[in-house]
Amino acid sequence: MAVERLEEGLTFNPSPILLQDQSQVRAGGVVTTISKLTKTCVLRLTPDNLYFVLSGKVDNGGVGMWCELSQAKFFDEFQLEGVSAEANEICLELAPDNLSRALKTAQNAKTVKIKLTKKHCPCLTIAAELPTMSSASRVVTHDIPVDVIPKRLWNDFKEPSMPDFDVSIYMPPLKIMKNVVDRMKNLSNFLVIEANMNGEMNLKIETDLVSVATHFRDLGNPPWAGGDGSQAGANSQRDPEAMVQARVDVRKLQQFLMGQQFNPSKAMCNIVQNTIIHLILLYEDVSLQYFIPAVA
Incomplete structure (x- = not known):
């Protein structure tokens, strides 16, 4: 060409x-x-x-x-x-x-x-x-x-910079996560994703009429490191049990989960508190990053 x-x-x-x-x-x-x-x-x-x-x-x-x-x-x-x-x-x-x-x-x-x-x-x-x-x-x-x-x-x-995340975590199987999000979409337009550095992730819907949560355990956390070898972002000083969350448009997350067609070998989620969800899919010679902004 x-x-x-x-x-x-x-x-x-x-x-x-x-x-x-x-x-x-x-x-x-x-x-x-x-x-x-x-x-x-x-x-x-x-x-x-x-x-x-x-x-x-x-x-x-x-x-x-x-x-x-x-x-x-x-x-x-x-x-x-x-x-x-x-x-x-x-x-x-x-x-x-x-x-x-x-x-x-x-x-x-x-x-x-x-x-x-x-x-x-x-x-x-x-x-x-x-x-x-x-x-x-x-x-x-x-x-x-x-x-x-x-x-x-x-x-x-140009390539976007890696957000200075508060938590980075491996995602649960995407098909399972998609099924959960599909059901939650019928309850609210917004979904809260929260996770910690102890391999735990929660998906939550909270409205005046209903409160629903799905919990994932033992997901693991990627070994991200800063230039000096320490963990990147504020998570280096964070209590591993402390949850970090972002509230997002459930349709944007559902679209991402419905869209993936190449069965990634690794799927990761970085969260900047109340700011952004940064999703990463890796498969051999392909990488895909997706950024979903948080909503108030």
């Missing part, structure tokens, strides 16, 4: 990037997850990584997302030429649902090629060579419209 300067910074080159065998299945799961979380996002391409970014204004009640994929783990060939040698990146806004549908048709393909093209508008063109009963090949092509993000706006799509 190659890029040069134009009115908004780009021209187009037919050099493709090729997905590895079976990588289209894993990539499809990741993109499907993202499509469940947001209608539009930014795809940021660099020589080493691909990022799906939702730069939500968390301070104003919006959610944020940062998903990182290592290109070497997904592509046999990857050619990228950015705006300049110093700014060797491409940023594109797209609808992840369109990309998800295209990758679903390519799950059993022999090869998948993705390239940036100029048609009636800028597009990500996905060409999937599908297996046939004869020697003739069958290629299915999808053109996904994209908007090119000018370089002056790139700073809006």
Whole structure:
């Protein structure tokens, strides 16, 4: 994929990037997850990584997302030429649902090629060579419209910093947590998540009419450390039994739990007291961060 300067910074080159065998299945799961979380996002391409970014204004009640994929783990060939040698990146806004549908048709393909093209508008063109009963090949092509993000706006799509959390904890099995949240959603629009550094997490609904809580024990706490080797954030001096909480929009948490499609090997939750929930999913060469602001 190659890029040069134009009115908004780009021209187009037919050099493709090729997905590895079976990588289209894993990539499809990741993109499907993202499509469940947001209608539009930014795809940021660099020589080493691909990022799906939702730069939500968390301070104003919006959610944020940062998903990182290592290109070497997904592509046999990857050619990228950015705006300049110093700014060797491409940023594109797209609808992840369109990309998800295209990758679903390519799950059993022999090869998948993705390239940036100029048609009636800028597009990500996905060409999937599908297996046939004869020697003739069958290629299915999808053109996904994209908007090119000018370089002056790139700073809006840099990696978010890790919140200075008060508690960090491993999450319970996401399917179990989803079932609990689904039931609680019928009782209130808001849910309280609280946890401590002793591996305990509670999900609570409190209204004038009802009070409901689900308790999880022995979840464990990630071994996060600061630069000096001590635990990051205020939790280094906190009583391990003391609970830290944040009250969030239950629909935003439900959307996150409904969306995940790639069965992470680790799922973590960082809480900044009454400020933000920072959720992290890790699976092999994929990481996804999701930020949900607290509400009063």
